[in-house]
C-alpha cells in the first residue's frame with residue numbers, strides 16, 4: 011500500500027487514481043498526520059503531493075517530523091519535491107516567471123523511477139505548474155532530468171530511494187505520467203499490483219459497517235450511476251438497514267421512473283419509497299427562467315420532499331449520498347480559483363447540514379469511470395452502470411427559459427429518438443453524455459405544402475473522462491442527417507435541428 015501525503019494540491023486525488031490504476035491500494039492523508047499513525051499504516055512507499063504554498067511562506071506545510079527516518083521510498087511531486095529539498099539541505103527559490111503548461115524534459119541519466127520507460131538522452135513531454143523551483147540539490151542527490159524552466163526536473167537519491175519531480179505526472183498532459191507512477195509503486199516501492207475494484211468493494215463494505223453499526227441509513231436514489239452504485243454497495247453492506255427514497259421531480263427522461271422502481275425494489279429487494287412530486291416541482295418552477303434559480307429551486311424542493319419522506323420513515327441517523335470526487339472539487343472551486351461558482355451542484359451540501367445526519371459517502375474518492383468499474387463488480391446492471399451522467403436538475407436545465415409540461419414532453423420525445431439512434435448505431439458507450447436541448451426560439455419551416463412556425467432543438471454529444479473537460483463527439487454527417495430527419499418528421503412542434511459543436515471549456519456540457 012501507498013500513502014499519499016496531501017499538501018493541498020487541487021489534483022491530489024488524481025495521484026490516488028493513478029496509484030489505483032497501477033493496481034495498488036492507497037490512502038490520502040493530510041501532511042499533518044503523525045509519524046505514529048504513518049508507521050502503523052506501514053506504507054511501502056510515500057508520495058508527497060503538490061501544494062499552492064511556497065516553502066518560504068510563513069507556516070509553510072512541512073514533512074511530518076521523522077518521516078525520512080522511516081526509510082520508505084518517497085516520491086515528491088512539485089511542492090513535494092521542494093519540501094524534500096528544503097528539508098534535506100537543498101535550495102528552493104521563487105522564480106519571477108511561473109512555469110505553467112506543457113514543457114519538455116531531457117533525460118540525463120538512467121533512474122529506477124523511469125527505468126524501461128524513458129531512456130537516457132530522450133526528450134519527454136510533461137506538464138509543469140509551479141512558481142518556486144529547486145536551485146541546489148541536497149547532498150546525495152543528483153539531477154537525472156532537466157527542462158528549460160526547471161534545472162532539476164527530476165532528482166534522485168537512488169540509495170535512499172527518494173525521488174522528486176518538478177512536473178505533474180498525475181495529469182493526463184504528462185503522457186507517460188501514469189507509467190512513471192506505476193514504476194514508483196511497482197519497481198521502487200515493490201508493490202505487487204494485484205489490488206482491484208473487488209478490493210475497494212471489500213474495504214468500503216467494512217468501512218460502511220463500521221461507521222453505521224446497527225444504525226439506519228437513508229439514501230436519495232435518482233436512478234443515475236452514482237446513487238445507484240452507492241445504494242447497491244450500502245445494501246450489500248447493511249441490507250435492510252438501508253431505505254432508499256426516490257423522489258420523481260417530473261423532470262426525468264421518458265420511462266426512467268418505472269425503471270428505477272423495477273431495478274431497485276423488484277430486482278435488488280432494496281426498501282424503496284417512491285414519491286411522485288412532479289406537481290409540486292413543476293408548480294414551483296413555473297415562470298422560472300434563471301438557470302441558477304432553477305437549480306436552487308429544484309435543490310430546495312428535493313430537500314423538502316426528501317425530508318418529508320425521511321420524517322415519515324423516522325429513526326435514521328445516516329444519510330447516504332453518491333458524491334464523487336469531481337462533485338467535491340467542482341463545488342469547492344474551479345480551475346484553482348477560490349470559490350468561483352460556475353454551477354452550483356445541488357447534490358453536494360445543503361441536505362446534510364439541515365438534516366443533522368452523519369454522511370455515508372462511499373464513492374467520495376472515486377472518479378466516474380472507477381464508479382462504473384465498482385458498479386460492475388457489485389452487479390449493478392449494465393444499462394445503469396453504463397448510463398450517461400444525468401444532472402440532478404434534469405431536463406429543467408435543458409430547456410432554456412421557463413419550463414412547462416408541454417415543453418418537457420416535447421423534449422422527451424426528441425431525446426428518446428436521439429438516444430435510440432445513438433444506441434442503434436452502437437455509439438452510446440463511446441460517448442460521455444448525449445442529450446437534446448429544447449431551444450426557446452421558433453423558426454419558420456416548410457413541411458408538405460404548408461409553412462410551419464415551430465420550435466428548434468439542439469443535439470449535444472461529448473466525450474470526456476471526468477466531465478471537467480469535454481470534446482464534441484464527431485458524428486458522421488449521415489448520422490446527424492438521419493436523426494434530424496426523424497425528429498422533424500416524428501415530433502410535432504419541432505421543425506429545426508442543430509448540432510452543438512462547442513467543447514468544454516469554453517462551453518459547459520449542459521446548456522444552463
Ligand code: XMP
Pocket residue numbers: 305353354355356357399400401402403443477478514517518519520521522
Ligand atoms: P457542466 O455543464 O458543468 O457539467 O459542464 C459537468 C457535468 O455535471 C453535470 N451537471 C450537474 N449535475 N447537478 C448535477 O447533479 C447539476 O446542477 C449539474 N450541472 C451539470 C453535467 O450533466 C455533466 O455531467
